[in-house]
Amino acid sequence: MNMLKLLWLLPLFLLLSGCWDKNELEEQAFVVVLGLDKAPKNMVTVTFQIANPQVGSSDKGSAPNEPPSDIVSFTAPDILSAKELANSVITRKISFAHLRTVVVNQDLAKGDLYHHVMGASVRDPEMRREINLLVSKERAFDFVKNNKPKLETRPHKYYAFMQERWRDTGFVPYSTLNRYFQRLSNDTLFLAIYATTEKQSGKYSRVEDDYLAGQVPQKGGDPVQIIGSAVFKAGKMIGTITGEESRYSLFLRRKSLTHSFISTYQDPLNNDYQITARFIKNGTTKVKLNVRTDPVEVSVKLPLRVQILSTPSFVNYASDAGKQEQLKASLQEQLQERIMKFVTKAQQTYKGEPFLWHxxxxxxxxxxxxxxxxxxxxxxxxxxxxxxxxxxxxxxGKQIDPPVMNQHQGVK
Incomplete structure (x- = not known):
């Protein structure tokens, strides 16, 4: 009897099931990069970089001359209204399902409007919190348009690969919308990726990471430089820090997602040369605070393992214990001096700390x-x-004895 009743319900299941909300791939336009620029009257110019799914796929033969993406911008009160307005031009349904990068012009990031625009946008379920946040020196529209990587056909792959390099180098921070919203209070500073396509000539540093985006002495290659951080306080951009300072910000945190970096320091036994070394975090950074004193006392211990990679001066540190102690003391002194210089800058210039000591x-x-x-x-x-x-x-890093330069006999 019960089985007969279930049979009567079968037609209802057929009526309730269906694919009424199905969207075919060719009916959708997938935005892979979103750009935000300041516009008059509390409005924003929203740039959409829409990927061409045929380029870079096995179906490329059917569209050999099509560009890898289409770039279009609209001026609207916010991101969601610009998304709706875009369908007046784009025939396919705009989708943020594959959006991984938001590029914000620094002029917009320095104002109050940026936080209101971003806060309203996350109401769209397609605006996921793991979207990477990138601040551009120039207009976001120009940044997206000028970025034409030579080795990556698909634009989303370029940003994905570049943003993964922060784990290897520490030149830029781990910057997502989720972390931005987590660190809106005055207790700590938020660091966002800093990038530009506008190169600035004339700067040269013996320290290879003491650059901001646009300052790296480069010839050829991709037009975009991504190094350094945009500093946010209470949701508003207040300045920038270099790639070197970004590294120190990450390493001075108790737990860091970046575990090593390569840097150069002056050779203590020959000031005309630099020593290249890999610094590896040897455990967690130990942070002790005494909040009962005035001023507050903060004591930080940063344990590091060091691998000497290159000594262009040919000083033989490997087999001389005395020289090794000199090298160790010199590296400690130089590193501590650079770190304390940045901590002082954070205290005096930005009035906040990006180290999560709070x-x-x-x-x-x-x-x-x-x-x-x-x-x-x-x-x-x-x-x-x-x-x-x-x-x-x-x-x-010694594998063979280094060659010795002799003025009369040449290189041995």
Whole structure:
């Protein structure tokens, strides 16, 4: 009897099922990069870079002369209204399902409008929190239009690969919308990826990472440079820091997603040359705060393992223990000096810290109200900070004896 009743329900299941909300791939326009520029009267110019799914795929033969993407921009009150307005020009349905990068012009990022636009956009379920945030020196429309990578046909692959390099180099931070919204308070600074297609000539540094985007001495290659960070405080951009300073920001955090970087330092036994070394984080950074003193005392210990990669001066450090101690002391001194210079800059210029030390300060209070009354943003600029770099040189990269230059006999 029960089975007969279920049979009567079968026609209802057939009526309720269906594919009424189905969208075919060829009916959709997938936006892979979104650009935001400032426009008059509290409006924004929204740039859409829409991927051509046939380019870079096995179906390329049917469209050999088509461009890899189409770039179009609209001026509207916000992102969602611009998305709707785009369908007055684009025949396919605009989709953010594959959106991974948002490019924001720094002029817009420095104002109050940017936060209102981004805050409203996440109501769209397609605007996922893991979207990467990138700040451009020039207009976002110009940045997206001028970026024509030679090795990557599909634009989304270029940004995906470049943003993965932060794990290897630390030149840029891990910057997503989720982290931006997490760090809107004054307790800490938020760092976003900084990039440009406008190159600035004339700057040269013996420290290979002491550059901002646009300053790297480059000839040929892709037009985009991505190095350094845009500094945000309370949702508004307040300045920039170099690739070197971005590295220190990541390494001074108790837990860092970047574990190593390669940098150069002056050779202590021959000042005319630089030594190249790989610095590897040897455990977590130890941060101790004494919130009962005035000013607050912050003690940081940064444990690092060092691999000497190159000594152009040909000083034989590998077999001389005395020279090794000199090298170790010199690297510690130079690294601590550079780090403290940046910490002082964070205290005096930006009045905030990107090291997440506020988490250590907050853990010393029983209640949230006690921590808020303590007012960490006003305490950090006058805090007494000490950074101790603990180095352990584990290798000198020696495989054969280095050649020795002789004025009369040449190279041996």
């Amino acid at each position: 988490l250590s300060a907050r853990s010393q209070f029983w209640t949230l109200k006690q921590y808020e009354d303590f007012d960490w943003p006003s305490q950090f600029p006058k805090a007494k900070v000490s950074v101790n770099v603990e180095l352990k040189i584990e290798s000198f």
